[in-house]
Amino acid sequence: MTTLAAPARHRLFDLPGGRVHAVEQGEGPLVLLLHGFPESWYAWRHQLPALAAAGYRAVAVDARGYGRSSRPEGSEAYRALALTGELVALVRALGEERAVLAGHDWGATLAGQAGLLRPEVFRAVALLGVPYTPPGGPRPSEVFASMGGEEEFYVPFLQRPGAEAEMERDVRGWLAGFYATLSGRSGSVPPGPFFVPRGHAMRERFVTGPLPSWLGEDVLDFYAAEFERTGFGGALARYRVMDRDWEDLAAWEGEPLRQPSLFLAGREDASLAWLSDAVDAFPHTLPGLRGTHLLDDCGHWVQQERPEEVNTLLLEWLADVES
Template structure:
């Protein structure tokens, strides 16, 4: 089977409710929109873009609002889910398409899932990396997170107070990023008998529990790219996503318990806390993801799944996209 030649990646700015969304586009064919998580950027898809383009797809990896060259609105509530869904729809329209396949990692998986729920007319299939789909429901999120950790503080609660995490991160963005990437990578994460970096000792910081060393997938140049973006933009926009979880819970009440019916895919890391903590959500997929085409757990893989194991992720994505087709 022959495919069109792969074009070089092209940077574009397109209009959106945020003001502008920066994206990097490559290839020709059915549109696949890639949505990154925290604390990353479009660059986290650098290994997937040429592979998907070579397989016959038009790939667009965005900077989520608050990141990179995309707009960074001032208001915290500008980062709620409904706004991020609207950005994704605007990107599809700006690229001259009516529908797209959506693939997200980490927070991007939640954004992708919500986009599929809210706009099934636009997003015809959804791939979720690292963070399983769990329908809206249960207690208010802040109440759940406050109850986690006992005497320690769960990182999501730590992130929710404006300015607090920024004060830890922004004096040494590069060092903090290197630490969180290492903390959640299979080859550098702390041993199970050491304190968990997802939790913060009272009066402490996340950085206190970050391991030394750099994961194999992260080159010095890669770290330079990520650090350069956040040194320029700061972390407020990125962290504002965490500061809208209760607001999302209120605004998305109509989707309480709702399944995602489009064709779907899940890929998780066997050593990723997002996968292990949410094991019940994965078990519930027959009812919550009735269109599930494939669910995969990559053994001895951490959280940064498409960067830790790019060839496997590329193979699974291309196989799934081929099975989804144009339906």
């Protein structure tokens, strides 16, 4: 039986690595919600009250570099080892010893890395949009450099110093185009925004037209105001440390994520086209997998595009984890 949850509250934590802003709602087992690029805690606005009403303590975090959390200069502070340590410190600051992680996009990548590095703290992991890939394999920069052909794959494009200038010239317009292009039923056609003609802008591949139904003007206003204030440098730092993460995590090469896990994605998520091998490998890489769900007519922003279905699936999985 669900109950009405108390209102969400904003909290600031002064941790060894800097300030962390989070939005908390509910009481019960701790669930940390980690967002992706280019978002904020607000990406989980539909899940906070649903989790709280079901008896969980839901905490949506502004990632380092975003929102009201610290934005260190340079990229070294954004390595997976540092961010995992910050998540452990946050769990302790919340007065807890263990937590469930749910992450979307870059948040899913970090959730998988943190679960691998600190399984005694992070007892279960839900991945949205981006599947788990064990550390190892070729150096990421070498892989991405080979993917573009005559064009440039979006990761090296975003890793380049100054890539944020394209976004910051028209924050609201860039965000609107990026969100719409990666939404379900966007009309985007391959290669979409993931391959950039050399010497051109990513936004040249964005779709135009009305905003998708999940992206109201008020939602776009919120995100635009955040990035107008912070810029995109901190948000892009995670792209710029991928080779360092590859080096840092070499000792865990090929290691599966053994905790109870869940994978949710939109069937129309364009990123699944180049991440399909990672999904196919789940029997080996996610031995604790409790379910894989691809939602029809849904793109990359799964928990915002299809909040009720995502809430139902998350709560069913959490109940299974707790049983």
